[in-house]
Structure formats: structure tokens, C-alpha cells
Amino acid sequence: MTTAATGSGRDRVIIFDTTLRDGEQSPGASMNLEEKLKIASVLEGMGVDVIEAGFPIASNGDFEAVNEIAKRVKNSTVCGLSRAGRKDIDRAWEALKPAKSARIHTFISTSPLHMKFKLQMEPEAVHQAIIDSVSHARNLCDDVEWSCEDGTRSDRDFLCRVIESAIKAGATTINVPDTVGYTVPEEYTALMRFLIENIPNSDKARFSAHCHNDLGLAVANSLAAVIGGARQVECTINGLGERAGNAALEEIVMALRTRPDVMQFETGIKTTDIMKASRLVSAVTGFVVQPNKAIVGANAFAHESGIHQDGMLKHAGTYEIMTPESVGLNRSTLVMGKHSGRHAFRKKLEELGFNLAENQLNDAFGRFKDLADRKKEVFDEDLVALVDDTVAHDSHRIRFVSLQVVAGSKEPQSAELELEIDGAVKAVKATGNGPVDSIFNAIKALFPHTVNLQLYQVHAVTQGTDAQAEVTVRLEESGKTVNGQASDADTLVASCRAYIHALNKLLVKREKTAPAAMSA
Ligand code: KIV
Ligand code: ZN
Numbered sequence: 001m002t003t004a005a006t007g008s009g010r011d012r013v014i015i016f017d018t019t020l021r022d023g024e025q026s027p028g029a030s031m032n033l034e035e036k037l038k039i040a041s042v043l044e045g046m047g048v049d050v051i052e053a054g055f056p057i058a059s060n061g062d063f064e065a066v067n068e069i070a071k072r073v074k075n076s077t078v079c080g081l082s083r084a085g086r087k088d089i090d091r092a093w094e095a096l097k098p099a100k101s102a103r104i105h106t107f108i109s110t111s112p113l114h115m116k117f118k119l120q121m122e123p124e125a126v127h128q129a130i131i132d133s134v135s136h137a138r139n140l141c142d143d144v145e146w147s148c149e150d151g152t153r154s155d156r157d158f159l160c161r162v163i164e165s166a167i168k169a170g171a172t173t174i175n176v177p178d179t180v181g182y183t184v185p186e187e188y189t190a191l192m193r194f195l196i197e198n199i200p201n202s203d204k205a206r207f208s209a210h211c212h213n214d215l216g217l218a219v220a221n222s223l224a225a226v227i228g229g230a231r232q233v234e235c236t237i238n239g240l241g242e243r244a245g246n247a248a249l250e251e252i253v254m255a256l257r258t259r260p261d262v263m264q265f266e267t268g269i270k271t272t273d274i275m276k277a278s279r280l281v282s283a284v285t286g287f288v289v290q291p292n293k294a295i296v297g298a299n300a301f302a303h304e305s306g307i308h309q310d311g312m313l314k315h316a317g318t319y320e321i322m323t324p325e326s327v328g329l330n331r332s333t334l335v336m337g338k339h340s341g342r343h344a345f346r347k348k349l350e351e352l353g354f355n356l357a358e359n360q361l362n363d364a365f366g367r368f369k370d371l372a373d374r375k376k377e378v379f380d381e382d383l384v385a386l387v388d389d390t391v392a393h394d395s396h397r398i399r400f401v402s403l404q405v406v407a408g409s410k411e412p413q414s415a416e417l418e419l420e421i422d423g424a425v426k427a428v429k430a431t432g433n434g435p436v437d438s439i440f441n442a443i444k445a446l447f448p449h450t451v452n453l454q455l456y457q458v459h460a461v462t463q464g465t466d467a468q469a470e471v472t473v474r475l476e477e478s479g480k481t482v483n484g485q486a487s488d489a490d491t492l493v494a495s496c497r498a499y500i501h502a503l504n505k506l507l508v509k510r511e512k513t514a515p516a517a518m519s520a
Contacts, residue, residue, distance in 0.1 A: 010266045013256065014232040016208065017043050017249055018052040019281060020065070021081055023240035028474055028483040029285040032508045033065050039237075040069045042280055044076045046273035048249075050103060052234075055081040056095040057088045061508070063095050070099035077143065079103040084133035093140040104137040105175075107147035110154040110162060123158060130162050131169050138170025145173035147210065152176070152183040152191065160199050167201045173232060174205045178221055181214025181244060185224035192228030208232035211247045213239060218247035223255055226265055237281040238289055238296060250274045250295040250327065258322050275328035276353035283388030286472055286483030286501065288459075295327055298381070328353050336383065338372035352380060354387050364390040374489045375466045382468055385461045385487035389497070396504035397422055398447055400497050407435040407492070417442035417496065439496045443503070451506065452476040456495070461487055471498040475506055482506050 020036050023029060031039070036053070043051050053069040054062040070078045078099040082088035089106055096102040108129055109119055115126055130146065137144045146166040148154055163174050176195065178188065188209070196202045209225030209232070211218040222233045239248035253269045260266075278296035282289050291298045301324040311318035324330070330351050336344070345365050349356060356364060364387050371386060372378050401418035412431040415438035419426055428445045432438035436456070455474035460467040469491035473484045484502025488494035 010260065010264045011231060013226055013230075013265045013267050014049045014206065014208075015047075015249065015253065015267050015269055016050040016052065016079070016232050016234040017048045017236065018210075018234050018246065019043070019236040019240055019249075020069075021052040021054050022234075022242065022246050023236040023281070023285075024054070025242045026240055026245065026285075026287075027242075028481040029240060029287060030480075030482060030505055030509050031284050032505070033061070033068060035284040036065045037068060037072065039277075039280060039284065040073055042273065042277050043237075044073050045270070046277055047268040047270045048076050049268060050077045050079050050232075052079045052081060052105065054095075057082060057091040063091065066092075066095040067098065070096050070102060074100050077101040077103050079105050079145065081105045081107070082137075084108040084129045086133075086136055089133060089137050089140070093137075096141070101143070102141055103143040103145055103173075104141045105145040105147065106133045106137050107149050107175075107177075108133065109150050110148040110159060111150035112155065113153065114150045127162050127165060131165050134166045134169035134171050142172070144171050145175055145208070146171040147175040147177055149177055150179045152178040152188065153180070156191070156194060159195060163195060164199050164201060167199070167205045172205055173208050174202075175208040175210050175232070175234065176225075176230075177210035177234075178212060178218075179210075181212035181218060183211075183221055184215075184217060185220045188221045189224040189228035192225045192230050196229040206231050208234060209247075210234040212241065213244040213246065216244070218245070219251045219255065222247040222252050223263065226256075226263065237277045238287065238293070240281060240285065240287060248294070250278060254295050254322060254327065257326075271326050272328040273353070279353065279384060279388060283485070286485035286498075286505075288470070288472065288485070301329060336368070336372070336378045338369070340368075340372070348383065349387060352384060352387075356387065356390075360390055371468070371489055375468075379462050381461050385468055385470055389485075389487050396501075397507055398500050398504055400493075400500055401425055403439065403493055403496050405435045405439065405492050413438050415439040415442045415492075415496075417446065419443070419446050419500070421447055435492055436495050439492060440499055443496070443499055447503065449503065449506075450477075451503075454481060455483075458491060458495070469494045471495045473498040473502045475499075475502045477506055477510075480506070480509050482509055 024031055040051055053066040056063040056066045066080045080092035080096045082092040092104050115121055115123055134146050196207055207230045209222045209230045211221040233252055235249040235252055236246040237249055239245040253267050256263055256265050289296055336348055342365055345368055367386055399420040401420050404416040406414045413435045414429060414431045416429045426446050428442050430438055430442035430445050432441045454476050457472040459470050461470050468487045468489050470487040471494040475482055482502050482505040484498045486494045486497030486501055
């Protein structure tokens with residue numbers, strides 16, 4: 001199973017996206033059901049082979065999300081994570097049952113450190129738990145993935161024994177995670193090769209890489225694993241994930257596509273959907289993509305230095321190893337301004353990779369008209385920020401209605417705020433230590449709550465004093481953090497909307513109660 005060649009003669013690498021599971025475990029990246037469904041639909045559309053939709057036993061919210069995604073997705077396999085216990089596996093299967101193609105993914109730690117301190121189990125007990133859990137999962141579902149958590153810090157001989165047992169018990173995919181981002185490319189290639197060559201029944205399963213980015217090596221390690229024989233890589237959009245994140249899907253896919261001369265592998269990913277997926281995940285989570293991020297950063301295809309620009313004008317290949325179009329970044333053909341109509345607006349959004357529902361389009365068009373009245377030039381970045389904002393603020397309990405602020409050197413600064421809370425419009429006037437503090441106090445007056453404000457960050461979407469402000473607010477409550485994001489030509493309106501966005505996410509998070517020791 002490790003050398004499936006495609007029509008092109010190149011081996012196919014399965015893309016397993018875990019944005020909705022490992023990505024969501026990133027502090028502050030929680031998503032609600034509707035947001036997860038949108039992301040799953042984009043992942044399916046872009047040709048992701050396996051969508052890990054969540055950890056069904058973690059909470060009712062997770063269960064519902066996996067279950068809904070399982071009902072709707074038809075062209076990708078839908079996967080749910082579970083620990084080794086029967087209850088976990090049963091819950092995962094219950095959520096996955098409606099899927100056209102379902103996978104149970106079960107895991108347990110195999111490194112001496114994890115077995116001794118985290119599991120407090122003897123290696124032989126872990127071995128037996130692997131046999132029991134995989135057999136149980138396989139009795140329910142034909143497609144079973146088993147992961148040896150902390151695989152790269154596990155003893156090789158022990159790994160060989162337990163992987164052989166997992167395959168015998170019915171595992172069809174064997175994932176060897178670099179859970180703490182510890183390995184380096186050469187070592188990971190060698191480990192994959194060693195396991196595949198030394199486990200007698202290794203040809204009965206597909207081997208998989210799952211890399212975290214603690215040393216900034218997640219993508220390099222994933223590619224190294226493929227060279228060593230892995231034919232599945234687990235990754236997330238924008239590299240979202242706990243700590244330093246997971247391997248970035250877009251980087252792995254574009255590396256394989258750009259360098260077939262050194263890596264003869266292909267994926268089923270429609271790369272022109274990459275920007276759309278990246279923007280959606282960023283908008284939903286509030287995690288801004290750093291400008292110099294490979295493939296999807298705002299500067300990834302920007303050429304400013306004179307020498308580079310000159311070279312680019314003579315031949316794009318001088319400084320571009322892939323085209324912006326290949327990742328869905330279209331060179332602009334339509335310039336937008338205050339006289340642009342709805343039709344042109346819709347077409348422009350399509351060019352930028354957005355396909356909005358009618359109500360979202362109406363909303364976004366209204367906001368675009370307001371912006372065009374206030375701003376001389378509306379850039380693509382403005383439209384992206386505006387649409388991201390419209391999508392992110394859709395269908396929440398607390399909605400922004402209007403804001404009037406008194407700011408300046410004379411006190412008191414104050415904010416008059418109207419919010420719609422659970423369908424009813426409420427208004428208040430509050431003061432504070434400056435305009436932003438007044439706004440946040442007004443929100444607290446209308447919707448009383450106690451949280452810690454951990455981050456308040458403003459950046460300009462484009463250049464110029466009329467640029468839109470993009471504000472990020474991070475709130476914390478009982479160890480749970482969420483990021484809210486909003487953009488507006490008025491920094492104070494953006495601040496208010498970003499706080500409300502974060503608060504709405506916290507309300508969703510409150511409904512989720514994760515059992516103890518749910519780390520993965
Ligand atoms: O990082 C990890 O080990 C995981 C496993 C559960 C696959 O996320
Ligand atoms: Zn992980």
C-alpha cells in the first residue's frame with residue numbers, strides 16, 4: 001500500500017487535513033458549528049482526501065460537528081479522533097456513522113516518557129490496549145487509523161512490535177506522529193524507512209506523517225517522511241495548531257507540485273483553492289497570517305526591490321518559482337470604487353475566491369458601499385478584510401448595531417453603544433479611561449461578564465490614513481482563550497466589533513466542556 005502509483009507514474013500522497021481537530025486545539029482557535037461546516041466544505045471542494053473533523057468524545061459540540069460534517073461531506077473521507085478506550089471509540093463511530101466514507105482514528109502514547117508519566121502504564125499494557133482498541137474500531141469501521149503518540153521519541157523495537165500488532169488487528173493507516181516537533185528531516189526519513197522495511201506486514205497499511213512545528217521543521221519533516229515511504233501527510237491550513245502549530249497543508253502541497261524533479265509525488269489538491277481556504281481559516285479563527293508566511297502571506301508574491309521588479313518584468317520566472325494564480329491569487333482585473341455595482345462586486349469577490357450566500361453578499365455589498373464612500377481607493381486587501389469580517393460575524397448571539405464615541409484630550413471619554421443581544425436591541429452610554437476602555441465598558445454594561453483581556457492589537461489593512469484598521473482582541477476565561485477579529489475604516493468600530501466577536505466565541509466555548517487529559 002505504500003507505493004500506489006497514479007496515472008502520471010508518480011506516487012499519490014494522501015492529504016489528511018486536521019485543521020478542525022488539531023488546528024482547533026490551538027488556544028483561541030475555537031470554531032462554532034457553522035464555521036466548521038464552512039471550512040469542511042472548502043476542504044472537500046479543494047480535494048482534501050481525509051478531513052479530521054474533531055474529537056467526538058471531547059464535548060457535545062465536537063460530537064455534533066463531526067456528525068454534521070459526516071452527513072454533508074461526500075467526496076472526502078470524514079475522520080473522528082478517539083483515545084484507546086471503548087467509550088471513546090464508540091462515541092467516534094456514532095458521530096461518523098452517517099458518512100459516505102468514514103475513518104476512526106485512535107491513538108495512544110508509545111514513548112517511555114509518555115507511558116510512564118502520562119499514561120502510568122507498563123509497555124505491555126499499552127501493547128494490549130493497542131490490540132484491543134484497534135480490533136474494536138475495526139469491528140465498527142473498515143477504515144481505521146492508529147497513531148503512536150510521541151512516535152518519534154519511542155523505542156524503535158517497541159514501535160515495530162506494536163505497529164505489527166496494530167496492522168494485524170486491522171489498522172489500515174499507521175500514523176507516526178512527531179507530537180512535540182522534535183525530529184529532524186534525516187532522522188524522520190530513516191525512521192519511516194526503518195519501520196516500513198522491518199515490520200513484516202507493513203505493506204498492509206499506509207504509513208503517515210504528523211508533524212508539529214516546534215523547531216520550525218514540520219513541513220520539511222513531512223516531506224522527509226514521504227521520501228522515507230509515508231504516503232499520507234497530516235497537516236492544517238495556515239499551519240494552525242497547538243504551540244507552534246502543525247505542518248502547513250499549502251506548503252507541503254506546493255513543495256510537491258513545484259519540485260517533481262526531486263520528489264516524484266502528487267496530491268489531489270486543487271491548488272487554486274489554497275488562498276480561499278487560508279482566508280477562511282484566518283477569518284474564522286482570528287489568527288492573522290503573517291505577511292511573510294510561505295504561499296499565503298500577503299508578501300509571498302510581492303516584489304519591491306528594484307532589481308527584483310526589473311527581473312520580474314523581463315521574465316516572471318526570475319524571482320517566482322510558482323505563479324500567484326496557481327494558489328488562487330489572481331492578478332486584479334477589476335478595480336473597485338464607489339460607482340461599482342453589485343454585479344461587479346460579486347464578480348470581484350469570485351475573482352478573490354469568495355462564494356458568498358445571498359444574505360452575506362447583501363451584507364458585504366452594503367459595507368463595501370459605506371467603505372467606498374469613506375475611502376478613495378478600495379484595494380483587494382480591503383475587500384478580503386471586509387468579507388472575512390462579514391463571514392466571521394455572521395449568526396452570533398451578540399451583534400453590533402451602532403456606536404458613537406467621544407474621544408480626545410478632554411475627559412470624560414465616552415461611548416454610546418447599541419447592541420442586538422439574542423434578538424433584542426439594547427443601548428447604553430458608558431465612560432472609561434480613553435475611548436477603547438469606554439467601548440469595552442459599554443459592552444460589559446449591556447452584557448455583564450468577567451473575562452481577562454489578554455491582547456488588544458491594531459494593524460492597518462493597507463497604507464494611508466484612510467486605511468481600514470484590523471483589530472484583534474484576545475479574551476481569557478478560566479484558562480480558555482479566544483481571539484476576535486474585525487476590520488473597519490473606523491478603528492473604534494473595529495475595536496468594538498472585535499471584542500464582540502471574541503465574546504461570542506467565548507460563549508460558544510462555555511458550552512464545551514472537555515474531559516480531563518484530553519491532550520492530543
Ligand atoms: O500530535 C499528535 O500526536 C496527535 C495525535 C493524536 C495524532 O495529534
Ligand atoms: Zn498533533
